[in-house]
Amino acid sequence: MPKFEGKIMKLVFLHSSDTHGFLLPTDYQNKNNYEAPFSLSRVSTAIKTEKNKFGADHVVVTDAGDCLQGSPLASYAHSTGDYRDLVIFTEAYNKVGYDARCLGNHDFNFGQDYLTYYIDNNKAPIINDNILDAETNVPAFGKEYQIIEKSGIKIGILGITTQYIPHWEPKENIAGLKFISAYEQIKHYTKILKPKVDILAVIYHGGFESDPVTGEVTEPHRGENEGYKILTEIPEVDVFLTGHQHRRLNVVSKNTAIVQPGYRGEAIAEVMLDIDEKTKKINSMSTRLIDTKDYEPDPEIVELVHNLDERTQKWLDQPIANLSEPAPIEDAMKGRLQGAPFINLLQQMQLWFTKADVSATAVMSEKAKGFGKEVTMRDVLLNYPYANQLCRVKLTGKQLRHIIEHSASFLKKDTDGKIKFLDRWIKPKPLLYHFDVFYPIEYEADISKPAGERLTKLVLNGKPIEDNKIYHLAVNNYRAMGGGFYPEYSMDKIEFTLDKDYVQMFSEYLTHGSIKVDTKHNYRFY
Structure with a gap:
């Protein structure tokens, strides 16, 4: 000393x-x-x-x-x-x-x-x-x-x-x-x-x-x-x-x-x-x-x-389910901007449990790779590491629009035309787990427009979202209770919360019967 x-x-x-x-x-x-x-x-x-x-x-x-x-x-x-x-x-x-x-x-x-x-x-x-x-x-x-x-x-x-x-x-x-x-x-x-x-x-x-x-x-x-x-x-x-x-x-x-x-x-x-x-x-x-x-x-x-x-x-290597086809996410950043089968699968699962109209989720891990045909406990925890629960939230079409506009406000268009995230969501700490994408709603956003005015398309089941109509959104409790500085979410809008975590949900959903992974892209930023 x-x-x-x-x-x-x-x-x-x-x-x-x-x-x-x-x-x-x-x-x-x-x-x-x-x-x-x-x-x-x-x-x-x-x-x-x-x-x-x-x-x-x-x-x-x-x-x-x-x-x-x-x-x-x-x-x-x-x-x-x-x-x-x-x-x-x-x-x-x-x-x-x-x-x-x-x-x-x-x-x-x-x-x-x-x-x-x-x-x-x-x-x-x-x-x-x-x-x-x-x-x-x-x-x-x-x-x-x-x-x-x-x-x-x-x-x-x-x-x-x-x-x-x-x-x-x-x-x-x-x-x-x-x-x-x-x-x-x-x-x-x-x-x-x-x-x-x-x-x-x-x-x-x-x-x-x-x-x-x-x-x-x-x-x-x-x-x-x-x-x-x-x-x-x-x-x-x-x-x-x-x-x-x-x-x-x-x-x-x-x-x-x-x-x-x-x-x-x-x-x-x-x-x-x-x-x-x-x-x-x-x-x-x-x-x-x-x-x-x-x-x-x-x-x-x-x-x-x-x-x-x-x-x-040993617990991590336990197989949970076998899929008829893989549900990958090639790259977390690319997945956020362009979509990926794993993101869609997660959204499909949230809709299945809640019977909601629309689902919202973020890519929760920068190392997320999605699922192969065999899904283990390790796969689930590496792709979704948070102990969240799933909620169903009641919103008007106008409120839903505000939420999706907020998500689109994370983005900017570079001089070369590429869509990227604003620096404040990257530095001093990456906060991209706040960036939600939505499904099966079809939406497009023009990133050259002012934040809050970017949505140029917002359609569900072939019909435009109506401002005064009630919709039900499946989303995790962190977001539903106000996490991420989104507008419109509040505890009084939560209809129910499932008494299951995401490991339990994946285990149940992936084994309930044949699952067809949706591979289509339902949103576009330009």
């Missing part, structure tokens, strides 16, 4: 977020490949290496959630119904040695019983300031703050989660809970905690609605991400440890160190503070991201989850 001479000492924060259950360095596309440049096991080694470099009494280790859902291993651990598998899964996170954590929105995907068991088996304190018991208005779980002392420096830690969870989760997953503005709660708790500590850090499973340096608006200010408001209006925050948006972010702005370490454990974020030992004031601050690809997987985690991982691989 290095000696800190003079009156300046170093305090280091090491931060992870959005590992999404990728405990080992594999994306499960190839069952024999464990060389992926991410994973909790690589995060663990990177953190332990940095912690050893500076000394444990100079390091605070944090995580901003989204751990329980996202990887095939996480899906399998939940599918067994055996909480001993959840204990193994949770123990992997315990091996990292976190000092404090908060929860992410996807940690609610499997319901409160599962989440509570996870919290109870988590060794690090869960800090929760804005998810309240609806009756008592006190934090529903975890603790309001944590004070840690490192080398005589008192560090106060607050924890918050995006308030937008009720827009995405089914009611039963959040029953009895109240979700409060992250900004309002940090404003409140800062007054309580700041006088007690030398350094104030906030762990936030949420991101930035405006650029943290320039202030340029990057998304509608609807409350999902309140980072910029917190940054600019609560100056007491010294260290801002964020997540949710899967961004790679490390800046110092407004006298605050701000970090976000990407996705799946591809990096850890480091905040370094030089602190005057006498006054306990910050002398300087810096931030950086440390890629985990350069660190070997932590052998303790590898050994711990080895059996769970083996069982996951």
Whole structure:
């Protein structure tokens, strides 16, 4: 451990977020490949290496959630119904040695019983300031703050989660809970905690609605991400440890160190503070991201989850169904713009379950390849990795038109005439899972026209969509409850939600009888 001479000492924060259950360095596309440049096991080694470099009494280790859902291993651990598998899964996170954590929105995907068991088996304190018991208005779980002392420096830690969870989760997953503005709660708790500590850090499973340096608006200010408001209006925050948006972010702005370490454990974020030992004031601050690809997987985690991982691989290779013809998607980007048999198959399935008039879906994975003739569990999870449910929504023709126009607004026409996505849907983080296409409705959009006025054709079963007529739309609950900043969607328009996830639906749909995959293209952008 290095000696800190003079009156300046170093305090280091090491931060992870959005590992999404990728405990080992594999994306499960190839069952024999464990060389992926991410994973909790690589995060663990990177953190332990940095912690050893500076000394444990100079390091605070944090995580901003989204751990329980996202990887095939996480899906399998939940599918067994055996909480001993959840204990193994949770123990992997315990091996990292976190000092404090908060929860992410996807940690609610499997319901409160599962989440509570996870919290109870988590060794690090869960800090929760804005998810309240609806009756008592006190934090529903975890603790309001944590004070840690490192080398005589008192560090106060607050924890918050995006308030937008009720827009995405089914009611039963959040029953009895109240979700409060992250900004309002940090404003409140800062007054309580700041006088007690030398350094104030906030762990936030949420991101930035405006650029943290320039202030340029990057998304509608609807409350999902309140980072910029917190940054600019609560100056007491010294260290801002964020997540949710899967961004790679490390800046110092407004006298605050701000970090976000990407996705799946591809990096850890480091905040370094030089602190005057006498006054306990910050002398300087810096931030950086440390890629985990350069660190070997932590052998303790590898050994711990080895059996769970083996069982996951066998589960993934289970055949679900055999199709009479394949349903491929040649390329995710091309599929979005031109259509693909797999997209149509997904839409056909949504219509079959809901008996709706129209279906909407996005291409959920950049690595989606669709289905061959034999469909396995691996195929389903790699093409549709989210734990969504399917809804039927009641809309007027005019409302449906507005929704499709919004989707068409994602696009631009280059000088060479090629149709492409606007940069804001690509950078700083790809957001193309928000781009929906619609079926079997036939529609065309002239991208040279102003956004909102692009549809030149909108026809269903040979008849133009009528503004005042009622239509029924099949769409996942994330979108139906407001995800993606679409107009017209609201909870009161949801007619019903299926009590099945997409793995269950594919299993049932693909085995119910002979299926003819529709290969026609029903939409065109020009």
